[in-house]
Amino acid sequence: MPSERRKISIDYVMDKASGPHFSGLHTPTASADANAPNHPFVIGVSGGTADSFYRGLTAEELKRVHEYNFDHPDAFDTEQLLNYVLTLKSGQSVQVPIYDFKHHQRSSDSFRQVNASDVIILEGILVFHDQRVRNLMNMRIFVDTDDDVRLSRRIKRDTVERGREVSSVLEQYAKFVKPAFDEFVLPSKKYADVIIPRGGENHVAIDLIVQHIHTKLGQHDLCKIYPNAYIIQSTFQITGMHTLIRDREISKHDFVFYSDRLIPLVVEHGLGHLPFTEKQVITPTGSMYTGVDFCKKLCGVSIVRRLQFSVLFFLYLLERFSLRACCKGIKIGKILIHRDGDDGKQLIYEKLPKDISERHVLLLDPVLATGNSANHAIELLIQKGVPESHIIFLNLISAPEGIHRVCKRFPSLKIVTSEIDVALNGEFRVIPAPTTASPPPAPPSLLPPTTSATAIPSLTCALQCPHFESCSGCTHEFNLHRPVIVDEASNFFKSLGVSDFTFDSCRLWGWRCRAKLAVRGLSENPLIGLYEEGSHNVVDIPQCKAHHPNINAAVELLRKGIRELNIEPYDEDEGTGDLRYVQMAVTTYNTALPAAERYRNGRVQVSLVWNSRNEKSSNSDKLNALANFLWRNAGPRSNLHLIHSVWANFQTSTNNIIFGNRWRHLLGERDFWEHVGGIDMSLDPSSFGQANTRAFDNLLRKLHKYVPFGASVADLYAGSGVIGLSLAATKKCRSVKCIEINKESRPSFEKSVDRLPKSIEGSISWHNADTSIDPLSWLVGSDVIVVDPPRKGLDTSLIDALRTISSHKVKPSLKGSSSNIKEEKRPWVLRERERAKEASVQVGRETVSEDPQSLPETLIYISCGWESFKEDCKALLTNKSWRLEKAHGFNFFPGTQSIEVLAVFKRSLKKKKTGKKKKKQG
Ligand SMILES: C[S@@+](CC[C@H](N)C(=O)[O-])C[C@H]1O[C@@H](n2cnc3c(N)ncnc32)[C@H](O)[C@@H]1O
Incomplete structure (x- = not known):
């Protein structure tokens, strides 16, 4: 600067x-x-x-x-x-x-x-x-x-x-x-x-x-800071077009159609900055009209890199249709910036008209990220004799970093853009502004990450939360986009032969769509939040930076309700009081809203954990009053439709377990849907749900890449079966078995199965079982095993079974249906045959479509506990029965040092001894 x-x-x-x-x-x-x-x-x-x-x-x-x-x-x-x-x-x-x-x-x-x-x-x-x-x-x-x-x-x-x-x-x-x-x-x-x-x-x-x-100060303020930066006036039409072209699921046809509408708007705005000369013409009625004559000598120059299809296509549209349509006879030039050289900015090619120095230049780049390439291209134009003030730089999406860099360096040049995003993330991809509710698309990475970029604490990615000191929810304030542990993970995987570990960040604030909060204090001053580190003191966390904003709003409403209705928060020492915890879960599934508005308008399912045995207890009047209060003030009939539903959970035990076994649906919609991994998923409040829905969606889409079409899959630690069902739908799996210990997850699985496309033919089943008991029986017969254990990692018996699986011989008696496998191999199921049958749900064709003799070739490990993962990973690799093939990290918990890992292992196939060797040995 x-x-x-x-x-x-x-x-x-x-x-x-x-x-x-x-x-x-x-x-x-x-x-x-x-x-x-x-x-x-x-x-x-x-x-x-x-x-x-x-x-x-x-x-x-x-x-x-x-x-x-x-x-x-x-x-x-x-x-x-x-x-x-x-x-x-x-x-x-x-x-x-x-x-x-x-x-x-x-x-x-x-x-x-x-x-x-x-x-x-x-x-x-x-x-x-x-x-x-x-x-x-x-x-x-x-x-x-x-x-x-x-x-x-x-x-x-x-x-x-x-x-x-x-x-x-x-x-x-x-x-x-x-x-x-x-x-x-x-x-x-x-x-x-x-x-x-x-x-x-x-x-x-x-x-x-x-x-x-x-x-x-935000995007518009950037235009105030830099008088040479212009953002075209935003309308719902423009935001709508952005929403569509940024959606990774857009069809090619729609992408072309909407890009073709959006780009000319930017070009027209850019042309408006060209100089003109006054011109008078005679109209057909014979009167004189005084207007302007367009600037004649124009050149459109695109910055080209080795980029993904969508960006090249943008450039193509910009040049061929928008520029040529808007400016007759415009000359076209190109500057190719090659990024793999020394510092990633080496220029290797340029094709510009000879008289470029006499022309006004419309420089085209669909995305302005760091501004490095743009500055490089602008310098080149200036070297070629183009005055700085004759350059208008057009792009569709800009990051503030890019605007700062270009505008400061070239104050006489003009930038015209259609949207300014929030910032760049650790991989130098633009992070959409909060109004953009869709998950960050995958715009091009404009520069490879550099170590210096991650070393400086990034203030643009800082938590800035007043509760940071006291609340145990977040442990790190800076560089939310890249927790320090990512470097450790990268080195760990490198040491195991995987050098292309990737890390994906998503939302840095407002990402938590599922929160369990303790309710303590007094009815006139309730504390709703998390425990202070190492203690049982609850810290009130209004306006938590990690929570989805509507969770914060629902917490405030709950606080008001507690005060007004004189609800007693739970007292842990005495075991007295009414309200112990609250679980807030946000659903962003609302097909009545445009996709871009769904996240922001998420609705909250509130589960009140009540200190009584059931709804007939003496204090249940207050429970109903509180539920009604929430519903009246923020249900569908209120101005602020915030609450999706209200549930009660009854818990009287004095241990630290949050939920009791008894649940009651009180108000609102009973079913809670979310769209993740390409499927509609129902989630009951009692079943496990991922807190960072957006990041989980990213993970699922990555996971799909590692599962072949038509595979048979066992999803262990399945919860409601979201991973298995998402694979069944997207990979047309021959069979999917989901194994989960918590029987409460079954209804969610059943409802979600009902919503799967009818064209899915494979067999899909959900089993209420403990993976650690006879794990081999779940492994045999599947091509792909997915494990997504809790933080403590895999059960030892499962690790043992995975390690020894190659030496497993399938007994002839095991051939046949998978339920036979269970019955033969697991005496406890035989003894409780009727109950076991009840505990499994089977959909799809009756015939079992897995090969009972096949052994899994792929193991996909999804981990939320880095320390336990490292141990499990080493255990799986030590006897060489598995080798690690790929690893990806996901920013599931910004503000903490936890990351979610997706690791793909391949089973090492034993080499058959060759005849030659046998001879030698013989
Ligand atoms: C991290 S969650 C993952 C759930 C699911 N894959 C999802 O993403 O929604 C772990 C799940 O494992 C279940 N679980 C824990 N121990 C288990 C065991 N021994 N056998 C089967 N399931 C178990 C828990 O109840 C929980 O639903």
Whole structure:
């Protein structure tokens, strides 16, 4: 970034902040209060003193002013500070008091007007002291300045600006300032998101922060920051077209159709920036019309890389149809950027008209990601003599990083785009803005990941949650897009011969669609959240950054209901109280809404875990009242249709198990559907469901690649059978067996099977069984085994069976149906034959379509527990019965160090001894 520009933005912040430490920053074209954004970005800077909010001293205090501790939190009017920040946040201006240091009073006749702003900077040495103030901040910065430097600055300020003696400054420093700093200020450092060593001279840190704020200001603000960036006016039509072309499931026909509609809009907008000359024509009625003449000398240049089909196709459409249709006689050129060279940006080819320097250039690139290739191409055009101001850069999707990079470097060039996404992820793919509800598509990776990019804590991917310190839900605040464990995983797999481990990120915030929260505290002040690390204290987590926003909204409503209806939260020590836990699960399955709006409008299934044996217990009136309260306020008849359904679970045991065995559906739709892995899946509240639905969908789609069409599959630890059913539907499996210990999952399986396409002919069954008992019987007869165990990993008996499977001989008696296999091999089933029959569900053809003698060739291990996975993986590989072929990681739990792993193992086939060898041996 040119230093001159950097200085401008910082000076601007500083300029506004130079008053008494409470400042608003308007981006250059932001208008006053009326247009202030709904959510200004509040930055707390612990560095100076919050002079504006000193209390005026009483007559008594004035008498002994030398003993008054101005550095104690009590010296400030925190309530007023809180009020002012809230007012500014709500879009109204405030009149900040001015403190008179001579008389130790607030000036009665003057104040400073601070208008509502996009960015509010709240500066003061103690601004992190009060939790309520801290919670209002989006970002907390601690300026770490050396003690000596602080003292010398204080001496200078108090003697020069406040007319005090050096000796009195020193006395005050030793008596009050330093002790208060050590007692209140230093400990508050832990609340900072960013600590800046060396204070304001640290330009690298300040630059990072400024960049972060720029990103936070959002897409339209980028256009305010860079007058050379233009975004075409968004309409539902345009968003709709984006939604369609970004959908990975779009048909080719629709992709062509909608791209062909969208691209000309960008091109037309770009053409509007070309210079024109006035021209007069005579109309057929003989009158004169004064208009303009188009710019004649034009050239369209596309940036070409080795890209996936969709991007090349975009370019093709851009050139052939949009440009040629919009601008008759336009010349076309190409710049090929080859990314595999030294630094991934080596230029290898260019084909441009000879007179390019005389032309206006429309530079075309469908996606502007990092901006590296674009800058490279622009430099080349400038070298060829094209003036910077003659270049208009057109693209469909831009990442803020790319806009920053190009606009800063080439301020006279213009960028026209149709959407600006939120950011780039760790793999330098654009992350769609939150309004885009579809999962991130797979736009091209424009650069290979570099180590430096992952080493810097990414502020754009920071959690920024006020509950981080106390809540046990998240363990990591930065680089949500790439948990540190990914590097460990990558090395682990490399050491096992898999060097192409990939990691996919998805939503970084609002990803959790299923949350179990404890309810504790008092009815007038309920705490709804998770346990504090290592304790049984529940931390209230309103507005959790990981939760789907509608879970947060439902939690707030529940809190209100608890208060209004006087519901007693559970008391663990006494075993008393009514409401123990709540499970909130979001369904984004709503076919009445356009796909892009489904995620945002997800509805919440609320399961209230009630401290009683059943619905006839004495406190059940309150349960019904609470359910009705939720339904009345956020059910289908309310303005805010948030709640999908309400369930009750009855639990009285004193152990830590959340759910009891008894469930009751109280209100709303009974069935809860989600669309994942290409199928509609029903999930009862009692069955296991993945919390990160979007990331799970990504995983399933990857998993499909490793299962051949027509395979027979055993899905162990199956839950409701989502993996098995998704394979049955997409891979037309010959047979699918799902094995699950929790019988509550069966109804979900049955309902989901009913929704499978009728064309599926294979046999599909679900068995209520413990995988660890006689595991071999589930393995034999399947080509592919999928295991998705809980965090603790595979049962030892299953690992043993997998390790020894190659030496397994199928007894002739085992031939026949799979149920025969069970009956022969598992005496406990024989003994309980009737019950076992009841516990299995079979759909599809009667004839069993697995080869009872075949042994699995592929093992797909899905793991949510990295440590146990490593152990299981080593155990599977030690006797060489399996080899690891592929491994992929998925960001299922942003904010934590957990990742979900999909590992594919292939069974090592024993080499048959050749006749030659036999002879030799003989
Ligand atoms: C991580 S979940 C996966 C469920 C399913 N694959 C899904 O994605 O929805 C693990 C499942 O294994 C089940 N389970 C745990 N131990 C088991 C065992 N010994 N035998 C069979 N299932 C078991 C649990 O009840 C749970 O449903």
